[in-house]
Amino acid sequence: MSEKQAVMTNDSETEIKRAFSLSRDERTAVREFFDGLCIEKEKPEAVIFFCSPDYDTVKLEKELNRQFGDIPLIGCTTAGEITPEGYHAGSITGAVLSRTHFTCVSKRYDMISNFNIQDGIEFGRSLKQQLNRVADNASGSNSFAFMLIDGLSGAEERVTASLGSELGEINLIGGSTADDFKLKQTQIFHDGRFHTDSAVVVMVHTDLPFQVSYTHHYVASDAKAVITEADPITREVLEINGLPATREYARLCGVEEKDLDIVVASKHPIMVKVGGTYFSRGVMGINHQNQSIKFACAIDKGVVCSIARPDDPKQNLEKLFRDMENEIGPLALVIGCDCAARKMNFQIQGILDDMSQIYAANNVIGFASFGEQFNSLHMNNSFSCVAIGSKARAHD
Template identity: 40%
Template sequence: MSSGHLIRMGHSNRPQTLEAVQAFCDAIQQPDPALVLFFCSDAYDLDLVATELARRFTDLPVLGCSTAGEIGPMGCLDHSISGVSLSRAGFTATVGCIDSLHEFEVTDGKAFVDEQLRRLNRSTPNADAQNSFALMLIDGLSLAEEKITRSLQNALGRIRLIGGSAGDGMDFSKTLVYWNGTFQSDRAAMVLISTPLPFRIFKIQHFRPTSERLVVTAADMSKRLVTEINGLPAAQEYARLIGVPVDALSAEHFAAVPLLVLIDGTSYTRSIQKANPDGSLTFFCAIEEGIVMRVAQSEDILSNIQQSFAEIRAQMGPPALTLGFDCILRKLENQRLGLNSDMSSIFQHHHTVGLNTYGEQYCGVHVTQTLTGVAIGDARV
């Protein structure tokens, strides 16, 4: 099966909201779509975005979020809207929404997922882990990603979940998820997608652990706050470990030298959001007291992603579509190194649509400074 007629990608950076949304909608229009996914800068009038999308796509699942940058056919941009529509001829999709994330309990995930699976199986009775995956968008400032991701993945079983945390540029003020005609904070939405096309779920990070170990000796997990590392003020000890003065710590240092934790034999990045005046560190992920982490050493970010995509192509051929969730800290690193154009070209070559996030989800784990996603191919291999 060729996927060329099944997928329509769009990307617009027109400065006026209505013109941008209309150009995007025109690009992804197709006769019988099963789903629309979009990623939108909050520099636009999001109420107007919501109104226009609801007008253009009636009786159709439309899922999206605000971003810290958009990825699409035009590459990596700010102040744009990107996205994709998927045809019913090649895809089945069901979407469910969780509002009031602060009230969500881990046990709530099973009932939510079971309902989505029942809906999917009514239209695709043979849906399973071989032909289906789950994708989630979530409020990036909710501090709820860990419990939501873990709960949904446990309920999904072998069907794997990937996703991204919504952003708002570099403001860290209000992040929004769109579903059923409105943008809302404190919200997550999950779509189950089934397709006969080949696909590969992936996690790409360009860091490896060094021998430098550290122990979190005091933390407030609910606030993602670490107050002590190795029994010393967290910011002071982190600064010592990376060899800079504590009062010089900046977002560039956090992007260049994150920390890694080992989970079931796999390294996951634990990135720092900011250093606080009281000497504590705020992370993008929850950190428990007693956890052992290692200082990360960076590999070449371009070579790393090129190699990773080469492995995907070797497994399933060239992607017809890659849905990608790329951390804001990776974007900052690309900017610092002058690699924006190179990264845009790589994403365009692999037909990537997605966003820069405040965090990523991969198979039940909330991560940062990572590119997660799914590559969808043209034919079975």
């Protein structure tokens, strides 16, 4: 086994194989990744992977098809990869879903930036029909949906709201694809090719216990704000509390306007209350010239929100995994979408290695995302995931 390749196994009833490669050469990386997954004679149901945007995706696409053949592959570019060792950059990582425990169907929607609500209803209905054809007992207790969506499309709210609603009792989690912080092009792999301006949803039916969840380590502070001028299409906020957005947001964050930057904003996302629960909305850009703020989620005029203050991210994450393990038993695999702004803050605070160890200890495979989805909601500065247990349930 190469020193740049790793496969992790579990001592529990069910082993879900995970692997990664740190090689910067596309051919070597794919070979090491494939070898690490130890794919044997039986064709897997699917392989989910996450890769650095530094790879040449034309070359990577060719090597993935050459190495994996007709094995279904779903993946995307990232702002950092969560591997069996925790966070890495410049890598490819993923996991195998075996036919023994999983049945999967997938569907892609292209030109996602033009997506409307009716599209979501039809898309969701088609996905459920596909799943029911291969698993006629599919329900929210034995099936979940995992979505990858172009993180530069601006379509996440429309897609998540309509799709999550149509899927009903079947829980949805997902992540917005990334390209580090270049903000130029993100890509999703499906049906043997990399695609842009797309979304892919995988419906997963399994006899293993699972739990879909999300968390963030922010607490709503006493600092309140009303969005008084905004463009939800471009996700730009122009005024807060009737004042220029950058001036008032800086005051609420406790800094001078000239010192307001993406690092300060990442520590103080705004919190919006939905159904009694606070969800975070993160900043993607600050325009000091016109005093506007661009968010990674759409925010409408009139929204009342709170300015967040960070809590302990390590305790928050450890509690999430502990709670999930108490619910479904030992975790064989966690597929996770972790906000890129969280990762940036972990680096700034010097705790990225600590967070990586927590991810590694809980068998997480995933990526740093430009946004996270949970059922019908799109959000930022959060971690959304599906945890899969290791002991098969009795068949329905």
